[in-house]
Amino acid sequence: MPEKTYDPNAIELKWAARWEDPALYQASADATRPKYYVLEMLPYPSGRLHMGHVRNYSIGDALARYMWMRGYNVLHPMGWDAFGLPAENAALKNNRQPREWTLSNIEHMKKQMKRLGFSYDWAREVATCEPEYYRWNQWFFLKMLEKDLAYRKDSLVNWCPECATVLANEQVVEGCCWRHEQTPVEQRALEQWFLRTTAYSDALLDEIKQLEAGWPERVLTMQRNWIGRSEGSEVDFEVEGGGTLRVFTTRIDTIFGATCVILAPEHPMAAALVRAEDKARLKSIIDDPGRKDPKQLDKEGFFTGHYAINPFNGRMVPIWIGNFVLMGYGTGTIMAVPAHDERDFEFCTKYGIEVRPVVRPVDDILPLVVGSAFPDEGIVESSGPFSGLPSAEARRQMNAMAAEKGFGKSAITYRLKDWGISRQRYWGTPIPVVHCKACGIVPVPESELPVRLPLDVQITGAGDSPLASHAGFVNTPCPRCQAPARRETDTMDTFIDSSWYFYRYCDNTNSGAPFESSRIAYWFPIDQYIGGVEHAILHLIYSRFWTKVMRDLGLISNAEPARNLFTQGMVLKDGAKMSKSLGNLVDPDEIVARFGADTCRLYTLFAAPPEKDMDWNDSSVEGQSRFLGRVYRFVTRNVDRRGVAGEPGAADRRALRKLHQTLKKITGDFDGRWHFNTSIAALMELVNELYLVEGEMTGSSMGSVLNTLVLMLAPLAPYMAEELWEELGHQGPVFRQAWPVFDEDLAREDEAEVVVQINGKVRARILAAHGTPGEILESMALEDAKVAPQLEGRQVMKVIVVPGKLVNIVIR
RNA sequence: GCCCGAGUGGCGAAACCGGCAGACGCAACGGACUUAAAAUCCGUUUCCCGGCAACGGGAGUGUGGGUUCAAGUCCCACCUCGGGCACCA
Numbered sequence: 089m090p091e092k093t094y095d096p097n098a099i100e101l102k103w104a105a106r107w108e109d110p111a112l113y114q115a116s117a118d119a120t121r122p123k124y125y126v127l128e129m130l131p132y133p134s135g136r137l138h139m140g141h142v143r144n145y146s147i148g149d150a151l152a153r154y155m156w157m158r159g160y161n162v163l164h165p166m167g168w169d170a171f172g173l174p175a176e177n178a179a180l181k182n183n184r185q186p187r188e189w190t191l192s193n194i195e196h197m198k199k200q201m202k203r204l205g206f207s208y209d210w211a212r213e214v215a216t217c218e219p220e221y222y223r224w225n226q227w228f229f230l231k232m233l234e235k236d237l238a239y240r241k242d243s244l245v246n247w248c249p250e251c252a253t254v255l256a257n258e259q260v261v262e263g264c265c266w267r268h269e270q271t272p273v274e275q276r277a278l279e280q281w282f283l284r285t286t287a288y289s290d291a292l293l294d295e296i297k298q299l300e301a302g303w304p305e306r307v308l309t310m311q312r313n314w315i316g317r318s319e320g321s322e323v324d325f326e327v328e329g330g331g332t333l334r335v336f337t338t339r340i341d342t343i344f345g346a347t348c349v350i351l352a353p354e355h356p357m358a359a360a361l362v363r364a365e366d367k368a369r370l371k372s373i374i375d376d377p378g379r380k381d382p383k384q385l386d387k388e389g390f391f392t393g394h395y396a397i398n399p400f401n402g403r404m405v406p407i408w409i410g411n412f413v414l415m416g417y418g419t420g421t422i423m424a425v426p427a428h429d430e431r432d433f434e435f436c437t438k439y440g441i442e443v444r445p446v447v448r449p450v451d452d453i454l455p456l457v458v459g460s461a462f463p464d465e466g467i468v469e470s471s472g473p474f475s476g477l478p479s480a481e482a483r484r485q486m487n488a489m490a491a492e493k494g495f496g497k498s499a500i501t502y503r504l505k506d507w508g509i510s511r512q513r514y515w516g517t518p519i520p521v522v523h524c525k526a527c528g529i530v531p532v533p534e535s536e537l538p539v540r541l542p543l544d545v546q547i548t549g550a551g552d553s554p555l556a557s558h559a560g561f562v563n564t565p566c567p568r569c570q571a572p573a574r575r576e577t578d579t580m581d582t583f584i585d586s587s588w589y590f591y592r593y594c595d596n597t598n599s600g601a602p603f604e605s606s607r608i609a610y611w612f613p614i615d616q617y618i619g620g621v622e623h624a625i626l627h628l629i630y631s632r633f634w635t636k637v638m639r640d641l642g643l644i645s646n647a648e649p650a651r652n653l654f655t656q657g658m659v660l661k662d663g664a665k666m667s668k669s670l671g672n673l674v675d676p677d678e679i680v681a682r683f684g685a686d687t688c689r690l691y692t693l694f695a696a697p698p699e700k701d702m703d704w705n706d707s708s709v710e711g712q713s714r715f716l717g718r719v720y721r722f723v724t725r726n727v728d729r730r731g732v733a734g735e736p737g738a739a740d741r742r743a744l745r746k747l748h749q750t751l752k753k754i755t756g757d758f759d760g761r762w763h764f765n766t767s768i769a770a771l772m773e774l775v776n777e778l779y780l781v782e783g784e785m786t787g788s789s790m791g792s793v794l795n796t797l798v799l800m801l802a803p804l805a806p807y808m809a810e811e812l813w814e815e816l817g818h819q820g821p822v823f824r825q826a827w828p829v830f831d832e833d834l835a836r837e838d839e840a841e842v843v844v845q846i847n848g849k850v851r852a853r854i855l856a857a858h859g860t861p862g863e864i865l866e867s868m869a870l871e872d873a874k875v876a877p878q879l880e881g882r883q884v885m886k887v888i889v890v891p892g893k894l895v896n897i898v899i900r
Numbered sequence: 901g902c903c904c905g906a907g908u909g910g911c912g913a914a915a916c917c918g919g920c921a922g923a924c925g926c927a928a929c930g931g932a933c934u935u936a937a938a939a940u941c942c943g944u945u946u947c948c949c950g951g952c953a954a955c956g957g958g959a960g961u962g963u964g965g966g967u968u969c970a971a972g973u974c975c976c977a978c979c980u981c982g983g984g985c986a987c988c989a
Binding site: 093305306309310313318320335336337338350387412413414416417421423424425429430431432434501503621624625694695696697701702703705707708709710711712714715717718721756760761763765766768769770772773776779845847848850853885887888890894896897 | 903904905906911912913914915916919920923924925926927939940941942969970982983984985986987988989
């Protein structure tokens with residue numbers, strides 16, 4: 089049969105139509121087969137896929153298809169992280185209703201995904217903006233409220249006076265509003281909803297152990313840092329004239345060197361302690377936008393006029409306000425020990441506060457004059473009964489004493505804070521509570537869920553959430569006393585949506601519960617989660633938190649959502665992240681239109697190993713298209729040669745040998761490092777070799793070569809593989825066929841090539857039968873025509889033989 | 901400042917356990933096919949030196965040292981780039 093010309097669009101459109109069959113990628117629980125849950129992070133439906141998505145999903149799709157071929161029961165779902173601010177911005181800018189805008193984006197992106205040939209079970213699709221989904225956000229919120237894991241408190245938020253609304257941290261640019269670049273953002277106290285993530289600090293930290301085998305070390309380190317567990321002590325300093333200030337310190341052993349106490353400016357007692365004439369100064373420190381950026385900040389502060397008493401030695405120390413003290417960490421109050429802390433040293437020397445050394449280096453004396461802080465551990469001195477003790481022992485005894493006398497204790501603090509989830513926005517999950525004058529905050533009864541987001545709202549971009557001015561939404565009878573009341577108008581942070589969506593995939597049509605536990609028990613944990621490293625902290629910590637809460641609610645039994653995590657690299661163009669503003673976007677649609685989806689996918693896998701950043705190169709893409717054309721022509725022109733009789737010869741052996749060497753390589757890549765770039769290189773080598781021996785091959789090897797080649801291609805270039813599988817006369821789908829079996833004997837070279845080195849430099853190569861003993865190799869090497877002359881008159885000191893590989897002759 | 905990761909041809913990269921550096925692809929060049937071009941097929945391509953040539957010699961994986969018969973790979977110091985964290989008391 090004459091070869092056919094490769095026309096990617098004709099082939100791919102034909103199969104894309106057939107792949108509309110929802111049964112094709114459908115997963116259902118099956119106790120007879122091992123399950124495999126492969127998950128890629130769901131996209132925000134911004135309107136179009138970008139190359140980062142294509143890369144992420146090409147990796148996941150290759151894996152899903154491979155696991156199918158290995159006989160696993162594969163779950164491979166997809167959904168939409170569909171709530172969020174861009175929908176409101178689009179509403180403002182283009183006068184489109186957020187839901188309508190979001191759904192039309194989803195429609196387009198889904199079309200793109202289908203065109204790219206990703207093997208998703210669309211029957212399990214989830215869009216988080218639909219009431220069928222977000223009602224369970226609300227349900228979980230009520231459960232957390234019951235368990236005291238959700239609560240309300242005053243907190244400081246970023247407030248833009250111009251917009252008259254709260255800003256997310258990401259919307260504060262250099263201390264100013266992103267929309268009003270001249271307007272400094274103020275800190276305002278506002279009542280907000282929080283989830284008690286800190287109740288799980290230790291679980292989140294300790295259960296990282298379960299992830300060490302399957303998550304990148306880098307991500308786990310980032311999470312450990314984020315949780316930031318720190319062991320120390322809390323000590324109460326009595327304020328002269330009434331009250332107590334509690335400080336947190338990790339270095340209680342230096343407490344005899346404390347020469348002042350410093351409060352964060354936001355500290356609740358700060359306003360009461362500062363003199364009337366300093367009130368304005370205090371406010372200006374609080375609102376100073378420079379405090380967001382510690383690098384730029386000069387340490388500043390002032391004396392309050394009050395003193396506190398160090399309980400260890402009874403000494404009076406001045407109480408200061410300091411702009412570098414964080415309210416959000418520890419107790420918001422520190423004891424300054426300038427002799428042993430660099431920051432305290434900087435602050436105290438600036439304001440002429442006493443520096444009193446109390447720790448000496450183990451092999452040195454206590455200095456009289458201090459030129460810089462000595463922050464290391466050492467031997468405690470000038471510290472009453474504790475003098476002479478090493479730092480660690482001093483801490484132990486001081487903690488014990490503080491506890492005994494009741495003015496302190498050992499304590500642990502965390503950097504991790506409770507999760508503030510209130511957003512004064514429209515396009516998110518309504519928080520299901522009602523504010524009643526008589527009853528206070530009343531949860532919406534479960535039976536009344538979902539609290540639906542009204543669709544007929546005016547989005548102005550200023551002031552409160554648009555929900556606040558929607559009378560039909562706001563006005564509601566109190567669920568408890570039926571008196572007129574107001575609904576909560578804040579919505580939930582969208583990170584809630586993505587914290588548990590992968591559970592919903594397992595049972596996405598359930599209208600009586602978020603999911604049925606037995607389904608989770610079958611599919612969980614996720615066997616492989618794939619996404620960008622930019623989610624290492626927020627999404628992946630919230631997801632872990634949510635999983636632990638659900639476990640403690642008795643809904644699931646797994647402690648962690650995902651056994652394995654893979655973080656793929658970014659897609660760059662000209663060394664920079666692709667972005668609209670840089671004008672270096674590459675549109676997947678254009679690539680698909682020009683070369684087809686197989687080429688596009690193959691290139692994202694070929695250009696770099698998946699965990700590394702890859703730089704997009706237009707002309708390099710063509711190489712993948714060329715390769716697919718070579719495969720296509722080879723297979724189509726040789727289909728009919730499969731049955732042709734003939735004595736198998738050297739060409740057949742060569743073809744089969746390379747075939748099985750390639751199979752070994754690719755199987756190893758899938759089971760190991762996922763370096764698909766080398767898998768594809770191996771396939772190219774195979775095809776190159778086949779072109780060379782093609783003319784001499786007989787029907788005896790052609791059949792197995794064609795079949796195995798197409799099967800190996802199936803996870804990487806699914807359209808091509810499916811088309812050729814049909815050309816070969818088989819019933820599809822190709823990704824449901826068994827992965828080919830590796831044959832060691834066919835893969836083996838006839839003879840081993842052994843490198844002969846003299847003093848480490850390659851001088852000759854010899855061929856020897858496999859298993860040739862070392863002594864024989866050594867004498868073959870020494871007698872070799874190229875080697876022997878170079879040994880004339882030299883003394884052979886040593887010969888190192890690595891059987892089957894190398895002989896190194898050391899001469900003098 | 902601290903903690904990771906990386907640095908290999910003109911370019912993207914490979915070398916997985918210390919054993920032939922540069923597989924595979926891009927680009928470039930040469931040849932075949934063609935009236936011509938594209939496409940395709942077959943070659944060459946790390947650099948330097950010698951040779952008409954097959955070939956031979958030398959250098960070479962950011963820099964400097966070290967370990968080893970043997971180092972891109974291991975150890976020490978440094979440089980550059982990327983990422984994360986950063987008054988966390």
